[in-house]
Amino acid sequence: MSKRIQKRDATLSKQRIITHAVELFSQKGYASASMDELARRSDLNKAMVFYYFKNKKGLYEAVMREVLLEIQKSILEENKNYNTPQEELESFIRTYAKFAFTHPYLPSLLLKELSDSGAVIHEMLFISMRQLFALFCDILKRGEEKGCFREVQPMVVYFMVLGTLNLMVTTHSLRLKASQLDDIKVDTCANCSSEEIAAYVLDNIERIIHKEISQ
Amino acid sequence: MSKRIQKRDATLSKQRIITHAVELFSQKGYASASMDELARRSDLNKAMVFYYFKNKKGLYEAVMREVLLEIQKSILEENKNYNTPQEELESFIRTYAKFAFTHPYLPSLLLKELSDSGAVIHEMLFISMRQLFALFCDILKRGEEKGCFREVQPMVVYFMVLGTLNLMVTTHSLRLKASQLDDIKVDTCANCSSEEIAAYVLDNIERIIHKEISQ
């Protein structure tokens, strides 16, 4: 019953490191995240981080792998419950939104990584991202074939979804602060729930994609 | 007539620093950009950078100010040439796209900055971003009032534009590489021109915004 952190358990220690690393990297970015601080947060000796992950980059890759697998799994899992392209698309967007808002490190890590091509990891991010993208494309294609979706540029539409949702997460506190100022009075959606935002995005994407929208 | 870089000119030196800093920060990110390398690239003594900009953060702010003013000016300037909301919206998107593709440090810096709220600068980015956003909102509002635009969440639509365009720039080389692999055959828009992309985005946004789209 003691709250003392359990030691001498490799799996636990490793997981503890990853968990804190996810947080740290998403807060500070790769370069500014210090292994010293990570060790402190993980309540472990600094050397243990290297014991488990070889070096900083190795840890970062493990972190990204973890995070990307999580979101991937969530979406694929959820996707199974639906079978029309419309429903699948809706599920895709809602699931991503939900995940992104409850795990805000994902948008942060993702945007950081995507914000330059000289990024820390190429390959893996790449592969993982492509699998999600492949699912997205597949949904679109089947929609087209069934005649309910227009033909669109999948990449652009994909980024319209992900880019928007990610930015809505990462700019949340910024938008909140903006809403408290009074000089420019515009709705920054500061108090929107993740569901509302997902609904907005979904609605917009449908307008882009569907052949007939009755207004 | 000598080709030697001119020294002993405060404004010139300062500008040279900024120019190289823009490049450096966008290539490496704030934390990984070193003042040493900046000085080397700028062909100046390291101490001069501090002489002109107080410290790294100060320089970074100057860089962001410069960059944001540039894009702001471009868009506002261009905006003057149009006077219907539809045209203004079109101009906004096309101008941003053109600028982003020809000045790829902008998307890089912007996404980096927006990818976390514990970012390096808050205030200024903020103000500058809001002015652009304010213009965007204004266009939308006037469109609504004239009855040609639906009522939408401006923040979400704004991010649909900026997020998408920025990501299309920063992921360009990634998408190119992806297109050269053959396992997953989907169009990543790797060879699209900036105009094509702008047109796509514009078309999509219009579908979202316009009251009637005849298909």
Place this chain on the structure above:
Amino acid sequence: MSKRIQKRDATLSKQRIITHAVELFSQKGYASASMDELARRSDLNKAMVFYYFKNKKGLYEAVMREVLLEIQKSILEENKNYNTPQEELESFIRTYAKFAFTHPYLPSLLLKELSDSGAVIHEMLFISMRQLFALFCDILKRGEEKGCFREVQPMVVYFMVLGTLNLMVTTHSLRLKASQLDDIKVDTCANCSSEEIAAYVLDNIERIIHKEISQ
């Protein structure tokens, strides 16, 4: 009959550690040899090294003891077969040379150890070395008494033998490389066999020591 390395045998494990430690120390030197790598090479857990040898220095001492005893034994053993000082001297040199060339870690370890007085071990190296030196002196003295050797400084002659032979071993690859260059054309004895070298050294020492050399 299994080829698996046998475990749970103290003497064997200990010997395996020593064997690999000899190699490692002679390759990398004391400071750069890591206990981690030693354990890996010995196919044993790192903690076992400490279990058997207390600490790094203890292991190193064991290594040196082993190595010095080996050469000592070789020479003493061989010495028994001869009984004139001339023959004994010849045997001493030839045996040392043969051993040094077939066990090149000896020269490496020895020179490293002798190259500074703030060396890792003092005492033991010392004692062991002195026993060899004592035999050498004894041979010389008996030669003198029998009238066939001149009176010489034994220390200097001893180092002429050991220093030369050891350096010929440790510089072997260096001399090989030198012989492949063509700018300075001198014979570095790069392809001499250990026997040839021993013969050279022996011949030289005899010229130093013998009362009459007929040319």
Place this chain on the structure above:
Amino acid sequence: MSKRIQKRDATLSKQRIITHAVELFSQKGYASASMDELARRSDLNKAMVFYYFKNKKGLYEAVMREVLLEIQKSILEENKNYNTPQEELESFIRTYAKFAFTHPYLPSLLLKELSDSGAVIHEMLFISMRQLFALFCDILKRGEEKGCFREVQPMVVYFMVLGTLNLMVTTHSLRLKASQLDDIKVDTCANCSSEEIAAYVLDNIERIIHKEISQ
């Protein structure tokens, strides 16, 4: 008149670092010499060492270059004063001996470096050593041509000189200690002056090399 160490003078600081590095490397060996301690001894910030020498290896190379150039210069300089091979050989040995005994870091560094071929520096040591060796060979060859020297293996004779002299320097304190013990009574030449040792070595080498030795 103040004894305070002068700062803000690049040449002085750099030289101070080299001087202390020579000492440190020869005392502790490459791997065990710490840049922290070097900085302390040099009364400079650790970063300055890297400012001047890029990295540890770079510093070490500078150290070796310095040391090897010194001995090379000494010997070449002295060599000019003589013109018969016998005299030149004598000068070579005496000068090396004198230098080695007054600059005991040289034998230490040299033996350490020569004690394994996976040494820190290859090239440079190499070139410098070869120039000395080339001079030595040249002396021998001219002696042969004049009919006063026998034909010998220059490499072996060279190491007989250098190996012996270097070992006599590095083992000095060891030999002193040995002479104070009483179990084995042999002359370790513990109290020999550098001149005496040089004379011994020279005499021996002459016996090896000269065609006629009248006893």
Place this chain on the structure above:
DNA sequence: CATGAATGAGAGTTCATTCAT
């Protein structure tokens, strides 16, 4: 006898920043 987890100290190296000229 054997293991893998854990540790603290210290290594080399880099960096933003300041000082003296």
Place this chain on the structure above:
DNA sequence: AATGAATGAACTCTCATTCAT
């Protein structure tokens, strides 16, 4: 306005050694 020398703090990473099982 401009420079090169100097600094201290921080960083990633390694190592010998010990603990718990």
